Amino acid sequence: MSAALIELSGIERVFHLGDSEVHALRHLDVRISAGEYVAVMGPSGSGKSTLLNLLGLLDRPNAGTYRLAGCDVTTLSAKEQARVRSERIGFVFQSFHLVPRLTAAENIALPMTLAGIAPLRRAERVARALQDYGLENRASHRPDQLSGGQRQRVAIARATIMQPALILADEPTGNLDRSTGEEVIRLLEGLNDQGVTLIVVTHDGRLGARARRQLLMADGVLEQDRWRSPQELTDACVLPT
Amino acid sequence: MRAPDLIRFARDAATGNPLRTFLLVLAMAIGVAAVVVLTALGDGARRYVLNQFSSIGSNLVIVLPGRSQTGGFNPGNAITSTPRDLTIDDAQALRRASAVHRVAPLAVGTSEISVGGKLREVMVAGTTPEFIEVRRLTLAQGRFLPQGDWRRGVSEAIIGAKIRDEMFAREEALGQMVRIGDRRFRVVGVLASTGQGLGMNTDELVIVPVSLAQAMFNSNTLFRILVEASSRDSIDLAKAQLAEIIQLRHEGEQDVTIITQDAVLATFDRLLGTMTIAVAGIAAISLAVAGILVMNVMLVSVTQRTTEIGLLKALGATGATIRNAFLTEAAMLSVTGALLGCVLGLAMAAIIRQLYPEFPAFPPDWAVLAGLGTALATGILFGVLPARRAARLDPVQSLSKR
Numbered sequence: 001m002s003a004a005l006i007e008l009s010g011i012e013r014v015f016h017l018g019d020s021e022v023h024a025l026r027h028l029d030v031r032i033s034a035g036e037y038v039a040v041m042g043p044s045g046s047g048k049s050t051l052l053n054l055l056g057l058l059d060r061p062n063a064g065t066y067r068l069a070g071c072d073v074t075t076l077s078a079k080e081q082a083r084v085r086s087e088r089i090g091f092v093f094q095s096f097h098l099v100p101r102l103t104a105a106e107n108i109a110l111p112m113t114l115a116g117i118a119p120l121r122r123a124e125r126v127a128r129a130l131q132d133y134g135l136e137n138r139a140s141h142r143p144d145q146l147s148g149g150q151r152q153r154v155a156i157a158r159a160t161i162m163q164p165a166l167i168l169a170d171e172p173t174g175n176l177d178r179s180t181g182e183e184v185i186r187l188l189e190g191l192n193d194q195g196v197t198l199i200v201v202t203h204d205g206r207l208g209a210r211a212r213r214q215l216l217m218a219d220g221v222l223e224q225d226r227w228r229s230p231q232e233l234t235d236a237c238v239l240p241t
Numbered sequence: 242m243r244a245p246d247l248i249r250f251a252r253d254a255a256t257g258n259p260l261r262t263f264l265l266v267l268a269m270a271i272g273v274a275a276v277v278v279l280t281a282l283g284d285g286a287r288r289y290v291l292n293q294f295s296s297i298g299s300n301l302v303i304v305l306p307g308r309s310q311t312g313g314f315n316p317g318n319a320i321t322s323t324p325r326d327l328t329i330d331d332a333q334a335l336r337r338a339s340a341v342h343r344v345a346p347l348a349v350g351t352s353e354i355s356v357g358g359k360l361r362e363v364m365v366a367g368t369t370p371e372f373i374e375v376r377r378l379t380l381a382q383g384r385f386l387p388q389g390d391w392r393r394g395v396s397e398a399i400i401g402a403k404i405r406d407e408m409f410a411r412e413e414a415l416g417q418m419v420r421i422g423d424r425r426f427r428v429v430g431v432l433a434s435t436g437q438g439l440g441m442n443t444d445e446l447v448i449v450p451v452s453l454a455q456a457m458f459n460s461n462t463l464f465r466i467l468v469e470a471s472s473r474d475s476i477d478l479a480k481a482q483l484a485e486i487i488q489l490r491h492e493g494e495q496d497v498t499i500i501t502q503d504a505v506l507a508t509f510d511r512l513l514g515t516m517t518i519a520v521a522g523i524a525a526i527s528l529a530v531a532g533i534l535v536m537n538v539m540l541v542s543v544t545q546r547t548t549e550i551g552l553l554k555a556l557g558a559t560g561a562t563i564r565n566a567f568l569t570e571a572a573m574l575s576v577t578g579a580l581l582g583c584v585l586g587l588a589m590a591a592i593i594r595q596l597y598p599e600f601p602a603f604p605p606d607w608a609v610l611a612g613l614g615t616a617l618a619t620g621i622l623f624g625v626l627p628a629r630r631a632a633r634l635d636p637v638q639s640l641s642k643r
Contacts (some may be wrong), residue, residue: 049641058555058636079559086557097552097640111556113246158556188298 005165005197006055006068008034013050013220026220028064032199037192039200039208041108042217048055049170050218052201056168057081063163069165086115090159092188095150098143098158104150105130105139114119123144129157133187151182156187160196166235167191169200173207185210208230242562252571257541260575265538269578269620271435273612277586279524280608281593283517288601290509299503300342301375302479304335304466304487316411319450325491329391329451334486335468340479342471345372346391348454354400354424354447356408363404363447365421365452375469377444383415383430386450394450398426402434403444421447422457448542464472475503521608525615531578532619539571539627543634550631551614552637560632567628568621575620579613 013025024047032038040048053059054066055107057073073084098107098159105126106113112122130136143151152172159167169188173181185200185207191197202208209228216224242250255262257507294564306327348367353360372378398419405414417428432443441571454459470479479528480499487497536547550563586604 009246031386053390056555058640079561082557082559083555085555091555093552094638097555097596099549099552101253111555113250114242114553114556114558114562118243119246234636 004033005030005069006030006035007065007067008029008054009065009067011054011061011066013047013054014062023063023220025054028121028220028222030215030222030225032197034197035195036213037189037191037211038197038213038215039198039211040199040215040217041203041205041208042223045205045219047220048203048217052168052170052199053062055166055199056091057085059070086111087162088164090162090164090167092152092155092159092167092169092172094174096143096148096155097156098151100143103140103142104135104146104154106217107143107154111159112160125161129161133157144206147180148176149183150182152176152180152206156184156191160191164196166197166199168179169198171202171204172200173202173204181207238240242496242558245385246256247562247569248573249566250566251573254542254546254570255574258545261311261538261542265535265574266578268531269528269616270582271533272524272630273579273582273616274381274586274589275527275582276521276524276615277592277604277605277609278466278589279520279533279604279605280517280607280612281571281590282558283513284605284608285593285600285602287510287517289599290513291506292601294506294509299452299471300470300476302468302470302476303500303502304463304468305498307496307498307502325494327466327497328461328463329455331487331490332466332508333391333491335466335483338479338481338482338486340471340475341468343371343375345369345375345467346451346463347465347467348451348458348460348462350454350458352447352457354404354408354531355420356417359408360485361407361444363421365457366448366578367445367451367457368448369451372448375467376414378435381431381433383428385430386448388522388600391450392452394427396453397429397450399430399432399448399495400428401432401442401444401446404447405431405571405584421449424457426453435483446468460529476503485499491567501525503609515604517608521611521621524612527610528619531616532623535575536623537569539567542570543567543627543631546631547634547639550634551636554634555640557559563634564628564632567631571624571628572617572621575617575624578620580618583590583609584615 006179008028008030011025011028012023015022017022031114038053042048044055054061061074064074065072068084068088073081099110102110108129109122109126112125121122130139132154135150135153135157138146138150142152146154172188173184176184188198188200200207200211208214212228213223214224214226214228218220218227304327306325319416329346335341336344345368350365350585351362352365354363355361366372368386369391370386370388373380381398381402383399384396387395389395398421400408400414402417408414408419410416414428414431417427426449432446432448435443449457451463461621468478468479480501481497483497484497486494491497553563586609589601590604593600
C-alpha cells in the first residue's frame with residue numbers, strides 16, 4: 001500500500017441547531033492512500049456530506065486532525081486552505097455548479113483564472129481538456145445550452161484542470177439519467193486509473209458498489225469500512241450492471 | 242487572480258444582469274449629471290453678472306468726491322473739514338497720468354425736457370466726448386458730443402432711446418430743438434437701447450456737454466470722474482497716480498474715494514461662486530443616494546450569487562479575491578455611471594446654452610472633476626460592505642443553497 005494521502009484522526013463535527021447539538025461526525029478515524037477509489041455511502045443525515053466538506057477544506061472540524069499528504073491542514077489559515085483547494089483538490093457537484101454567464105471553456109478555465117495562471121497557458125490546457133472530454137464544439141456554449149451530461153463533463157474538466165491529487169464527487173450522477181450517469185462515472189473512474197484519488201459520496205448502492213472501498217456511514221460514525229475482494233472486482237468488470 | 246481577469250470577470254458579472262446594471266448606472270448618471278448641470282447654471286449666473294458688469298466699461302476706475310477711508314491728520318484738515326469738490330480742472334489734470342487712457346467727467350442732475358408741448362422729467366448727464374468710449378455705449382442714430390474745449394460746450398444733446406420714443410414718437414428726432422431746463426439744445430444723436438441693465442439706465446438719459454450741465458445746475462462740481470486705465474495690468478498704477486494727482490491739487494489732502502470695477506466684480510464673483518458651491522453640495526446629495534443604491538443592489542447581487550461565491554471558494558478563490566471581484570464590479574458600475582452622467586450633464590448644459598445664448602452655462606472644471614470623484618468614491622465606499630459580506634460567506638452553506 002502506498003503512503004496515506006488522507007489521514008483523519010479523532011475528527012468531531014458538531015452543529016448547533018437552536019439549543020440542541022447535532023453530532024454530524026463522531027470520533028472519525030480514516031486513512032485513505034493515494035490512488036484509492038472510495039465510495040462514501042449512507043442514508044441522509046449520516047454525515048457523509050459533512051465528511052466530504054471536511055475533506056475538501058470547506059469546513060473545519062471541531063476536534064481532531066486532518067493530514068493531507070502528510071501536512072496538517074486543519075491549522076492552516078483560510079487563505080492557505082484556499083491555496084490547498086486550488087492546487088490539490090477538485091470538486092464535482094450533483095448540480096454541476098457551472099457559472100451560468102460563462103462559456104464552457106471559461107468555466108473550465110475558472111480555477112486557473114482564480115489561481116492567476118497566464119492566459120496563454122490557460123488556453124492551451126483548456127483546449128486539451130475540451131478535447132479529452134469531447135467538448136471541442138461546445139467550447140463557446142453557455143451551460144444552459146448544454147445537456148446534463150455535457151454539463152457534468154464540463155464540471156469534471158474544471159475539477160481536473162489544475163491536475164489535483166484528489167477528486168471529491170458529491171452525488172455526481174444524482175441529476176443525470178442512467179446512461180449519462182454511467183458515462184460520467186466511467187470518466188471519473190478513468191481519472192482514478194491514471195492515479196488520481198477519487199472519493200465519491202452517494203446513496204446509490206449500485207454506484208457505490210463499483211468502488212474498491214466503501215465507507216458506510218450512519219449517525220456520524222463509520223459503521224463499516226469494506227474492501228472489495230479482487231474476485232468481486234473482476235466479476236464486476238465481466239458483468240457490468 | 243490577475244487584474245485583467247478580475248476586470249473581465251466583474252464586467253461579465255455586471256452584464257449578466259442587464260436591468261440591474263442599467264438602473265444602477267442610471268442612478269449614478271443622474272447624480273453626476275445633476276452636479277454638472279446645477280453647477281453650470283450657478284457658474285453661468287456668475288458669468289452672466291460679470292459680463293453685465295464688464296459691459297459698463299472695462300479697466301474702469303471711478304473717482305468719487307469725499308473720503309470713505311480713515312486717514313491720518315493732515316494740515317489741510319485744520320483749515321477746512323469739508324471735502325473739496327471735484328472740478329473739471331481736476332478731471333483735466335487726471336489726463337496727464339501715464340497709466341490713464343481716457344477721462345470722462347460726469348455731472349448729474351434732474352431737469353425737465355420739453356418738445357412741442359410734451360414735458361418730461363429726465364436725468365441729465367453732463368460729460369465729454371470720451372464718455373461714450375469709457376462707458377462702452379453705442380449710438381442708434383447721429384453722433385456723440387463733438388470734441389472741443391471741456392469748458393465751452395455747444396448746445397447739443399444726445400437722448401436715450403426711451404426719451405426719443407416718448408418725446409418724438411414717429412417723428413425724426415435728429416436735428417430737432419428741445420428745451421432742457423431753461424436752455425435749448427439741438428438733438429444730434431440717439432443712444433441705442435440697452436434695456437434694463439446694471440448701473441445707470443441709459444434709455445432715460447439725456448447727455449449734454451459738461452460745462453452746460455454745470456451751468457444748468459448752477460454748480461461747478463462733478464458727480465464723479467470716470468477714468469479708463471490704459472490696460473488691465475495698469476489699473477493699480479492708475480489708481481495710485483490718480484490719488485497722487487488729486488492729493489497734490491487738493492492741498493495735500495486725500496479727500497476722494499477711488500474705486501475700481503475689479504473690486505465690485507470681485508465681490509459679486511465671491512458671492513455667486515459661493516452660491517455655485519452650495520448648489521453643487523445639494524446636487525452631491527443625489528450622489529450619496531446613488532451610492533446607497535449601489536450598496537443595496539450589490540447586497541442583493543451577493544445574495545443572488547451565493548452559490549457562485551461558494552463555488553469560487555471551492556475552486557480555490559480566497560476571500561480577498563472574492564472581495565476584489567465585487568469591489569471591482571461596484572467600481573466599474575460607478576465609473577460607467579459617472580462618465581455617462583458627465584456626458585449627459587455636459588450635453589444638457591450645451592442645450593441650455595443653445596436655448597439661452599446670452600446665458601453662459603458652462604460647468605466649471607472643478608465641479609465636473611468633483612462630481613466624477615464623488616461618484617467613484619461613494620460607489621467604491623458603498624461597495625465595500627457587500628464585498629466583505631461576499632468574502633465572508635461560508636462555502637458549505639452557500640453551496641448547499643439551491
